[in-house]
Amino acid sequence: TPPEEARNAIVAAAEDVLRLREFDWGPIHPRLGRAHANITIIQGGIAHNVIPDACEFCLDVRTTPLESHAALFARLNEFLQSELTVRSDRLVPVETPEDSPIVRAASAAAGERPPAGSPTMSDMVFLAGTPAVKIGPGQSIRSHTPDEYILESELIEGAAAYIAIIRSYFSAAGETMT
CATH class of the missing domain: 1.10.150 (DNA polymerase; domain 1)
Structure with a gap:
């Protein structure tokens, strides 16, 4: 494939990273605000003269009790072009009733x-x-x-x-x- 026609995986990942600014992170929790995320790791490319065919980024997502991990993942998966993989879904948000x-x-x-x-x-x-x-x-x-x-x-x-x-x-x- 000629370089000008090749798919650059870093560019594709960067487009999704930028799209995250437009994502609806869901309902506002009265104490925690909205769910949110940060890109904490990004890796791609193997040499300065090779168009990268792979790029991975880590999205550290912080949720609230108002939306399940599964529901948020489904919305993110539909919104982004990247292939998403859940690293861990055992750390769910918790909330203790105020009258406790x-x-x-x-x-x-x-x-x-x-x-x-x-x-x-x-x-x-x-x-x-x-x-x-x-x-x-x-x-x-x-x-x-x-x-x-x-x-x-x-x-x-x-x-x-x-x-x-x-x-x-x-x-x-x-x-x-x-």
Whole structure:
């Protein structure tokens, strides 16, 4: 095939990557917003003078409880030209009802701060329906970054929050703690 007629796999992948800006990521969750994705890896080509016949990219998709992985995958599969493969579908979004005792305890300990959502992965997904909250020291914006860190003052504040949540949770259940 003459070079001007050859299909360039990198160009085809790039077109799909750009099309993702136009994709409808579904309904807006009140705490998490919409599902979203980021291209985290792209690989293609074998030499500077060979038109690439293959290109792969990794789409890190973060979903919400409002749409199943299967439904979102089906919509993405129809929208994009690329062949899609699910790497893992076991990490589903989870949500704990606001009237759950653990949420009430965390809210009481947080004081003025209202409950919020987190678009990042946590071990909550493995608790199989057990009411849980995700809380930790530091600022979420620094999570999953190359230089992730927390300040000593944030660690101390976080430990105090854990104690307050535990006390609130057990006092609501009629237990006393010393």
